[in-house]
Amino acid sequence: MGVAWGQKCVIFVRDYALYTMNNKTRLLATAMRLFSAQGYDRTPTNQIAKEAGVSEGLIFRHFQTRSGLLGAILTEGMDKIATTMRPYTDMATSPREAIVQHIVGSLAAIQEQQDFWRLANSLRFQQSVHEVAEKQITAVNTFVIATLTDNFRKLGAAAPEQEALVLFALIDGICLQWLQAPTQYPLTAVQEHLIHHYRHGNFPLGR
Numbered sequence: 001m002g003v004a005w006g007q008k009c010v011i012f013v014r015d016y017a018l019y020t021m022n023n024k025t026r027l028l029a030t031a032m033r034l035f036s037a038q039g040y041d042r043t044p045t046n047q048i049a050k051e052a053g054v055s056e057g058l059i060f061r062h063f064q065t066r067s068g069l070l071g072a073i074l075t076e077g078m079d080k081i082a083t084t085m086r087p088y089t090d091m092a093t094s095p096r097e098a099i100v101q102h103i104v105g106s107l108a109a110i111q112e113q114q115d116f117w118r119l120a121n122s123l124r125f126q127q128s129v130h131e132v133a134e135k136q137i138t139a140v141n142t143f144v145i146a147t148l149t150d151n152f153r154k155l156g157a158a159a160p161e162q163e164a165l166v167l168f169a170l171i172d173g174i175c176l177q178w179l180q181a182p183t184q185y186p187l188t189a190v191q192e193h194l195i196h197h198y199r200h201g202n203f204p205l206g207r
Contacts, residue, residue: 024062026052032073036119040070040126074136077116081140084109095154099198102148103171107191110175118179144168157203170194 030052034043045066049056063069084105093101110117123133148164157163174194178185 023052023054023058027054027059027062027069028073028076031069032115032119035070035073036115036122039122040066040119045069070133071136073116073119074133077113077120078136078140080113080116081109082143095151096199098151099148099167100195102144103167103191103194103198106171107174107187110178111187114179114182117175121176121179141168152203155203163203167198 027048031043031048034048034051045059046056048069049059059066059069063072120133120137123137145161145164145168148167149161152160152163171194174187174190178187
């Protein structure tokens with residue numbers, strides 16, 4: 001009975017939050033949740049509209065097509081990524097501390113925006129929507145890798161781009177493992193280990 005009551009409370013809070021949103025925001029939030037849980041290909045626009053409590057025509061009025069709706073979700077999510085990176089890319093942070101802050105920010109974002117990251121990861125394997133997602137995801141990935149490369153270069157790394165690619169892959173893998181088993185994966189311990197490595201560890205330096 002306790003579990004059932006808890007589930008009802010979660011659903012009530014989610015539905016109340018959706019009710020207080022405007023229609024466009026409600027559609028984005030509902031579509032992201034459904035795309036993440038069911039997959040883009042298996043989520044029709046009439047289901048999105050029904051769960052968002054709006055007419056299906058409103059989807060086409062705001063986003064023209066279902067792929068347009070997906071594109072809007074990706075744009076919003078990628079903008080949030082850029083916002084989380086801004087404090088340590090704009091400020092005069094030391095290169096090593098900027099790398100640490102990137103690790104902290106990335107792993108915090110995956111927990112705060114679980115539906116978005118689950119969706120973004122699933123799109124890698126859905127060829128039908130690869131073109132919709134590819135341009136935006138590639139742009140953000142390029143920016144992140146360039147920023148990390150610059151920080152490793154400032155630290156005097158012998159191969160700054162390779163160091164950036166390795167760290168990017170490590171964070172990506174950690175996020176994927178956590179998404180698969182969020183209650184079991186030891187995210188805090190792994191994050192602490194990674195931070196310690198990049199805050200205090202050494203890597204090959206250039207001559």
